Amino acid sequence: MLEPDELVTQFSVMLQNRAGALAALVKLLRNNAIEVVGISVQDSRDATIARLVVTDPDTATQIFIEKGIPFTTSPLVVVALKECGPGLLQVLDTMMVGETNIDFAYALMPSDKGNTLLAMHVEDTDFAMELLNKAGFKLLRQGDLSR
Known part of the structure; x- marks a missing residue:
């Protein structure tokens, strides 16, 4: 975490x-x-x-x-998606199953590793990160964005 x-x-x-x-x-x-x-x-x-x-x-x-x-x-929760379409739906489904809300979301510039990055402001950052982590998503730190 x-x-x-x-x-x-x-x-x-x-x-x-x-x-x-x-x-x-x-x-x-x-x-x-x-x-x-x-x-x-x-x-x-x-x-x-x-x-x-x-x-x-x-x-x-x-x-x-x-x-x-x-x-x-x-604070934002930032997820690296391997596939932007299916990956987005998997994130949204994970959040829905966990019954936690996304206040707003937007894509970040493509990462140097070729992943699509989704930034989300959520109602409970710790809970959302725990949900996404357990579901196998790669969560990024601020240091990951400092190129």
Whole structure:
């Protein structure tokens, strides 16, 4: 089982809803040798929430604090799927049988090993990880994403 400091960290960053805001954020991270390996964007009229998974969450946290960029963090369960279609259904079935909810999910950038990576925010991280681990799924740590 993964320790809490090994869990994948997701940043939810609030951005102004204007052209180029997301590109500027990614450029800021990239200029500090941090790559975005997962992204999900939820847009509204006034603001955008960008959910990001990055290669160096500790440095990203420092940058966001120094630049006054509003953000929150939350743990994700990340599963490496051998086959994206059947693998996804197996994960969903496992979660359903365990009667645990997925709050939201999105794919990460393909791994260097060729696996599809599924990131999930779940109602009970420890329980979901135990379910998936017992079902034989490969769970990734934050260190696995730091390329």
